[in-house]
Amino acid sequence: MSTILQLAPQNVWKHFYSLTQIPRPSGHMEKVTEFLLAFGKGLGLESFTDEVGNVIIRKPATPGMEGRKGVILQAHMDMVPQKNNDTVHDFTKDPIETYVDGDWVKAKGTTLGADNGLGVAAIMAVLEAKDLKHGPIEALITKDEETGMYGAFGLKPGTLQGEILLNLDSEEEGELYIGCAGGIDITATLEYKEEVPAEGFVARKLTLKGLRGGHSGLEINQGRANANKMLIRVVHDLLVEFDCQLASFEGGNMRNAIPREAHAVMLFNPEDMDGLDDYIREYEAQIASEYDTIESGVSLKIEETEMPATVVPEEIQDNMVNTLMACQNGVMRMIPTVPDTVETSSNLAIVVIAGGKAEVRILARSSCDTMKEFLADSLAACFGMAGMKVEMSGAYSGWQPNVDSPILHAMKSSYKQQFGVEPAVKVIHAGLECGIIGASCPGLDMISFGPTLCSPHSPDERAYIPSVGKFYDFLVATLEQTPEK
Numbered sequence: 001m002s003t004i005l006q007l008a009p010q011n012v013w014k015h016f017y018s019l020t021q022i023p024r025p026s027g028h029m030e031k032v033t034e035f036l037l038a039f040g041k042g043l044g045l046e047s048f049t050d051e052v053g054n055v056i057i058r059k060p061a062t063p064g065m066e067g068r069k070g071v072i073l074q075a076h077m078d079m080v081p082q083k084n085n086d087t088v089h090d091f092t093k094d095p096i097e098t099y100v101d102g103d104w105v106k107a108k109g110t111t112l113g114a115d116n117g118l119g120v121a122a123i124m125a126v127l128e129a130k131d132l133k134h135g136p137i138e139a140l141i142t143k144d145e146e147t148g149m150y151g152a153f154g155l156k157p158g159t160l161q162g163e164i165l166l167n168l169d170s171e172e173e174g175e176l177y178i179g180c181a182g183g184i185d186i187t188a189t190l191e192y193k194e195e196v197p198a199e200g201f202v203a204r205k206l207t208l209k210g211l212r213g214g215h216s217g218l219e220i221n222q223g224r225a226n227a228n229k230m231l232i233r234v235v236h237d238l239l240v241e242f243d244c245q246l247a248s249f250e251g252g253n254m255r256n257a258i259p260r261e262a263h264a265v266m267l268f269n270p271e272d273m274d275g276l277d278d279y280i281r282e283y284e285a286q287i288a289s290e291y292d293t294i295e296s297g298v299s300l301k302i303e304e305t306e307m308p309a310t311v312v313p314e315e316i317q318d319n320m321v322n323t324l325m326a327c328q329n330g331v332m333r334m335i336p337t338v339p340d341t342v343e344t345s346s347n348l349a350i351v352v353i354a355g356g357k358a359e360v361r362i363l364a365r366s367s368c369d370t371m372k373e374f375l376a377d378s379l380a381a382c383f384g385m386a387g388m389k390v391e392m393s394g395a396y397s398g399w400q401p402n403v404d405s406p407i408l409h410a411m412k413s414s415y416k417q418q419f420g421v422e423p424a425v426k427v428i429h430a431g432l433e434c435g436i437i438g439a440s441c442p443g444l445d446m447i448s449f450g451p452t453l454c455s456p457h458s459p460d461e462r463a464y465i466p467s468v469g470k471f472y473d474f475l476v477a478t479l480e481q482t483p484e485k
Contacts, residue, residue, distance in 0.1 A: 068135025
């Protein structure tokens with residue numbers, strides 16, 4: 001028995017405990033799907049999976065509430081499988097071991113799975129309850145959200161019957177999300193014939209590191225330095241100031257992470273290296289000054305390295321450097337109706353120039369699909385000028401905020417009535433399933449909210465116990481006050 005079974009509200013925590021006992025890492029949905037179907041059928045409710053494996057459970061309206069708009073309660077069944085190096089755990093077989101630490105529920109050396117297990121548990125509590133007032137309810141529990149939102153992408157038009165969607169996958173109690181960014185992956189490639197280095201040149205390795213990095217959506221508005229963008233600037237200036245050649249460049253490793261480090265190997269004419277070390281030290285100081293209060297650990301170093309066998313041809317070198325200097329990176333536009341929130345941005349995430357091939361990977365985001373397409377086309381035009389082949393993939397729709405949403409007004413009023421304060425209304429510059437579901441089911445009135453979680457996707461994940469009761473009580477009140485059809 002886990003101590004979380006004694007926490008309030010017990011009807012939520014007992015279901016969350018059950019979920020912790022079922023292995024459900026992304027890509028392994030069989031056991032949790034079977035569990036959820038058995039749960040719904042055991043309540044005598046219509047329960048089934050759609051063709052991609054999403055679980056759908058329908059509960060009729062309570063007497064007198066038949067005229068209310070139908071509500072879709074949505075969460076995802078999978079969890080991110082991360083553990084500490086010294087933790088022995090098989091996410092495909094072993095249960096999550098939870099414990100209570102003050103006001104927090106944590107896991108022993110692994111991710112907790114509160115993202116999005118607490119959302120699923122709240123849905124289960126609503127489906128099971130016999131003392132609530134609500135209109136028609138439809139539970140939509142999607143599969144494999146964490147690895148690509150495959151369940152949401154596979155949802156077919158006409159599958160859902162409700163008019164309001166409540167996504168229970170946000171991570172700060174007291175916040176209502178009314179929009180999110182869509183995204184598209186942009187990959188630009190170019191093959192080239194390598195050349196032999198100039199005779200007598202010597203090799204030096206440039207290393208830029210110590211940057212904060214971060215989430216390319218949530219933290220793109222904080223002015224953090226992009227290692228690829230910063231180091232290509234240094235390379236550009238070195239090519240102008242010194243007799244040198246570019247042999248290779250490498251930076252970044254994930255599309256959705258602002259790159260923290262980048263490296264370049266350059267060949268220099270020994271007769272034109274006077275002042276090079278001082279130049280790099282001054283450049284490091286200049287960058288530190290430009291990013292004062294934002295980046296505190298900037299390090300730019302140059303050191304001797306092994307002589308590479310080849311270099312990038314001068315024309316390709318210049319085209320690539322100029323293109324990377326010119327390409328859009330960072331915030332492009334704020335949301336006109338929510339001016340303190342990013343609408344459109346791009347992240348120059350991964351750059352590799354080596355071995356006869358150049359490859360650039362970017363994640364472009366926007367809550368406005370037409371602006372996302374404009375940004376993607378702009379980036380394609382930029383790389384096209386360098387003769388690169390551009391491919392776009394993994395596109396998913398954004399969710400444009402509707403500040404006049406009827407369910408938003410009802411929920412704001414309900415929250416203030418319950419807790420005495422206004423909830424914060426926000427738009428998140430990251431992907432939520434709402435954007436994808438809304439694209440296949442146009443016209444849904446959608447809100448995302450949830451309990452307070454910290455450090456999801458890591459072994460430090462934890463759930464704030466006092467927020468869970470508030471979250472559930474607010475959900476129940478929302479269902480009671482659903483607008484009429």
